[in-house]
Amino acid sequence: MRINFVLSSRTDAELAVMRNLCPDLQPNEFNSGPECWILQTYIRLSGLGLTAQLSNHCVPSAVNICFNSELRNGLRCENCFIIGVRADYPSVKKANLQIVQNKAQIGEDSFWLPLWPQSGILKRSRLGKPHHVRRVAYFGRNVNHYTRILREASGWFKVRQAVLNACNDLQLELVERTSGDWNDFSDIDVAVGIRSFGRRGYDTKPASKLINAWLAGVPFVGGADSAFLQIGSPGFDYLRVTSAEELAMSLERLKSEPDFYNSIVDRGKVMSAPYDHEQIGQLWLGLLKGEVLARYSEWLSVGTGGRRRRLVT
Secondary structure, rough: OEEEEEEOOHHHHHHHHOOOOOOOOOOOHHOOHHHHHHHHHHHHHHHHHOOOOOOOOOOOOEEEEEEHHHOOOOOOOOOOEEEEOOOOOOOOOOOOOEEEHHHHHHOOEEEEEOOOOOOOOOOOOOOOOOOOEEEEEEEOOOOEEEOOOOOEEEOHHHHHHHHHHHHHHHEEEEEEEEEOOEEEEOOEEEEEOOOOOOOOOOOOOOOHHHHHHHHHOOOEEEEEHHHHHHHOOOOOOOOOOOOHHHHHHHHHHHHOOOOHHHHHHHHHHHHHHHHHHHHHHHHHHHHHHHHHHHHHHHHHOOOOOOOOOOOOO
C-alpha cells in the first residue's frame, strides 16, 4: 500500500526543503493546520519506519492523505483513494475516509486521532521553587475560532481582559505567546486556554492546549471545550471555567494551595502518556495498517473494466 501525503499549495522546491525539517528542532515550522497534520505526520511516521512520500498532487495508485481545506479548494483527486484530514473544516464528499480531531465530529467512515502535541516542548522549570506561581500564559492565536456561516470570530481577544484583570488582582504576570515560542513553558506556572466564557463546546477543536500543558508539567485552566472533557476530568487533571469569576477563583486556588497545584500537575503527567509523539505515531500506524488497508483493498476490488473508483461515503 503506497502512502502519499499531499500538500497541494507547495512547490516541488518547497517540498524538497520541508522533507528535511525536524519538528522538535524547528517547532515554528509546524504552526498551521497542513504543516501540523500532513507534513509532521509524514516526517514522524517516516521516522518510525513507514515508507511514504510527500507530494503536491494525488496519485491514483496510492492512499492519498490530504487536508480538507485543500480538498475543498479544488485539489484534483479523481479516481483516487482519499483520506481527508478534517481538522476544524467541514466534511468533504471527496474523501473515502476522514480523520477528525474532536470526538464530536465522528461519523460514518471517520476516525478520531489526537493532533500531535506541540513540537519541542520545553517543560516548566522552577528549581528550588516548585510552587512559585507567578506567571500565567496563553499559547495560541488572538482569534482561534470562526463560525462557518456568519464567520463570527471568537477566541483569546474575547477573554483577554478578564484574564488580565484576574492576574492583576492576584499579582500574577500574564504572558501572551501568540506568534511563536509556543513550545516554551520553561518559565510558566499556569497555562490558560479559553475561547469564550459560557458552555459552548467548540466541537471542531482539538484538546491540544490541554495536552501540551500536561506534557509541560503546568496546570491548565480551560474553557468548556468538549475536547478537554473527552480526555480530561475537571478539578482532577485540569480546571474548567465558564465565567470570569470561576477563572479568578481557579487562579487564586492554584496560587494559594500548593498541594492542589501539585496534584493537578502530577495527574497531568499520568494523563499525558497516551499523547506523546511516539504513542500518537503508533495510533497512526495502527489505523493505516488496519482499517485503512482493509478499506483500500476493498476500494481496489470495486469497478468494471479495470477502472478503479471511489467508494461512496
